[in-house]
Amino acid sequence: MNYLTNNTATNTIPIWEKFLLTPKEASAYTNIGINKMDEIINNPMNDFVLHIGTKRLVKRKEFERFLEQSIEI
Numbered sequence: 001m002n003y004l005t006n007n008t009a010t011n012t013i014p015i016w017e018k019f020l021l022t023p024k025e026a027s028a029y030t031n032i033g034i035n036k037m038d039e040i041i042n043n044p045m046n047d048f049v050l051h052i053g054t055k056r057l058v059k060r061k062e063f064e065r066f067l068e069q070s071i072e073i
Contacts, residue, residue, distance in 0.1 A: 020050060020057040029060075030067065040073060 015021065015029050027037040041049050041056055048062035067073075 015060075018060060021060050021063075022057060026058040026060075026063060030063075032073070036073070 015025055018025070021029060023037050023041055024034060026032075026041075027034045030037075032040070040046065041058065046066065048059045048066055050057045050059060
């Protein structure tokens, strides 16, 4: 499948292949509620969040590592 075409039907990249996730995608990917996800993302100590203006994106691999090391969130 060619992901680089302009056709929207073939331009969808699966979440597990994305580098950056929206909070909603990260919530769906991890089965963590969106309110808890917002709470996690708003913590300034977490280095897996990328700020682009007012937009916040989650660095998927770093977030996975964070979850693997966490006992409780």
